[in-house]
Amino acid sequence: MRLSHFLQVNLRTKFGLLIAASQIATLAPAPAQAATEPPLLATVTAPTPSPAPMVAVPAQPKWLARQLQIEKVAYAIGTANADRCDRPIMATGLVMHDIGSYNADTRATIAQRFGLGMGFGILGVVPGSGADHAGLHAGDEIVGVDGVDLQKFGTDAITALGQHDRMTRLTGLFDTKLRQGSVQLQVRSADGVRNATLAGLPACGGRTAYVANGPINAWSDGDNIAVTEAMLEFVHNDDELAFVMAHEFAHNLLHHDMQPNRIPTWLSMFGIGSAGIKRDEVAADEYAVDLLDRTHYNARGAIPMVRRTAPLVFLDFGMTHPGVGRRIDIIETRTAYFANQRRAFDALFDLTRLASGSPLQAIPQGFGSSALLPGVAPTL
């Protein structure tokens, strides 16, 4: 498996294994562990949950604000492009945690701070998502789903060291159930236990992980995408973040991690195999624009950010990634293409409306070549 990076191919980037997080259920702060040595081959085995060191929780935990920030963007890109993968995940917009995500010695503090029992606590909700529509809020605790008592669910996966197995199991359970329709949740809050109906939306591109340490970067491994704190500080707005994340979604959707005959990325430092990687990077930038075109994010809004990457020159960067000018050109060309398509569609729309003679008949159904023939009104 190959990791695809937004800015540089990993050699000096010290990181451990990608944290498996999710859009349906995300993780408590589990920064990637710094490797003692950079991996010789920049390939990574299956994502492994990292311990979640947690000493004290500030009033407004930064990791939580960051995770919500990237979940919001991931939800928008993923659900808008749900037809672009074979097996979408079911996105709910829920950001959750459970007591097993934390080390044993911090659980009492966490339980008090968040009002968290043995269910699954809601840390936040993506606005406009299924969770939002279900009336779920930060501070709620999900204690049951379709009659299953979640306070007893997966407790054998709780160990002294915080890890995410229990949350991963819940994610799997939700994913299975939501594919068949909505689920009935039992939700505990200060007001008591209530029922809520939660529906999911198919989403493509990957689950997300926030990584507290490491340099300015984002990367993907085929299923997940990770964004570092440094990258989140580097971007100035959601358009810029959306492009970074869409680029990584694109790598996943284009299966760049599974390219045959992939040259180990450390060799690319010496120019070996770098052309193939650069080709993938161009494709990911192009496809990122396609993915964003279906969202409210503006790919052109990322151009200032791409310009700011110019001083971030790494030894391998020029060989493996398109230059700043090329990346800007890709964004401009591709966004212009979609703008032209929209103009053409609008023109066609006007043409049919004129041909039909009635605004009511201008609904663009049955749009096809016949709609272009003079005097042929579209059928409603």
Ligand SMILES: [Zn+2]
């Ligand atoms: Zn890339």
